[in-house]
Amino acid sequence: GQNIDQPTEMTATEGAIVQINCTYQTSGFNGLFWYQQHAGEAPTFLSYNVLDGLEEKGRFSSFLSRSKGYSYLLLKELQMKDSASYLCAVSAASGGSYIPTFGRGTSLIVHP
Amino acid sequence: DSGVTQTPKHLITATGQRVTLRCSPRSGDLSVYWYQQSLDQGLQFLIQYYNGEERAKGNILERFSAQQFPDLHSELNLSSLELGDSALYFCASSVDARGGEGPNEQFFGPGTRLTVL
Numbered sequence: 157g158q159n160i161d162q163p164t165e166m167t168a169t170e171g172a173i174v175q176i177n178c179t180y181q182t183s184g185f186n187g188l189f190w191y192q193q194h195a196g197e198a199p200t201f202l203s204y205n206v207l208d209g210l211e212e213k214g215r216f217s218s219f220l221s222r223s224k225g226y227s228y229l230l231l232k233e234l235q236m237k238d239s240a241s242y243l244c245a246v247s248a249a250s251g252g253s254y255i256p257t258f259g260r261g262t263s264l265i266v267h268p
Numbered sequence: 269d270s271g272v273t274q275t276p277k278h279l280i281t282a283t284g285q286r287v288t289l290r291c292s293p294r295s296g297d298l299s300v301y302w303y304q305q306s307l308d309q310g311l312q313f314l315i316q317y318y319n320g321e322e323r324a325k326g327n328i329l330e331r332f333s334a335q336q337f338p339d340l341h342s343e344l345n346l347s348s349l350e351l352g353d354s355a356l357y358f359c360a361s362s363v364d365a366r367g368g369e370g371p372n373e374q375f376f377g378p379g380t381r382l383t384v385l
Contacts, residue, residue: 189373198270198358198376199311243311253299253324256374258311 158182160259162244167265168234176229176262178244186254189245190218190229193261199243202229231264239266271295272377274359280383286347289380293340293361299323300342301362301374302334306355317342349384356381 159181168174180188187206191199205211205220205227217230229242241263245256271294281287293300302314313326317336328334331349336342346353360374 196356198272198378200270200376201373204373250324253316253318254372255313255316255324255326257313258303260310 158246158248158257160244160246160257162242162259162262164260165263165265167267170234170236170266170268172234173230173232174234174264176231176242176244176264178227178229178259180225180227180244180246180259182225182246182248182257184248184250185222185246186249187247188218188220188227189247189256190216190227191243191245191258193241193243195241202242234266236266236268239264270375270377272359272361272375274357274377274380276380277378278381278383280385281349282385283349283351285349285384286345287349287382289344289346289357289359289382291342291344291359291361291377293342293359294375297361297363297375298340299362299372300336300340301360302328302342302344303358303360304355305358305379309355311358314344346382351384354382354384 162178190202193199203218210219215232220227241261243261244259247254247256273292298319305311314328316324334344356379358379360376362372362374
């Protein structure tokens with residue numbers, strides 16, 4: 157099975173930087189995704205890491221350490237619209253397919 | 269707009285009933301995934317279809333079934349509904365080329381909110 161842990165809730169100030177951590181235990185690891193989900197809406201893709209290191213995409217960056225089973229999502233220059241749930245999802249090979257297992261999500265509240 | 273469509277948006281029904289949720293993937297995507305999201309469980313993978321065939325199964329109850337048709341749209345059937353089945357049901361699609369090219373990002377539809385009374 158897979159076990160994914162991320163904090164339940166975080167708060168931050170507009171304009172600041174926030175780091176959302178995700179730790180996981182899995183077999184057949186094949187990549188880690190971060191998704192953003194606003195309340196009542198569909199998750200939307202933010203980033204994908206399969207190799208160790210940092211992937212940067214505008215204000216969002218994601219880091220992976222496979223040996224430590226650890227990833228983080230870094231959000232810079234926070235905006236009010238970044239208030240959402242951030243889902244860490246670990247992809248593992250399963251019978252010829254790749255099935256993501258999602259964490260419970262981290263609810264980020266950005267305040268002025 | 270992800271390009272994935274789901275109908276209906278909302279569904280209210282009674283315990284014991286049966287419902288069908290429909291999903292059309294993005295143009296060109298061969299894989300369809302179904303997820304259930306409830307407040308206490310997070311996003312739970314139910315089942316995946318690839319080009320009409322079942323590819324992987326997650327925590328899907330025996331009362332639930334799905335299929336993918338030749339035009340690649342998919343339906344999720346939920347029967348003998350219970351109060352605990354009330355949730356958001358998402359469909360997602362991805363390219364998912366066969367042969368081990370690695371996972372692909374998934375594009376989620378807007379979801380169907382099911383309320384069982």
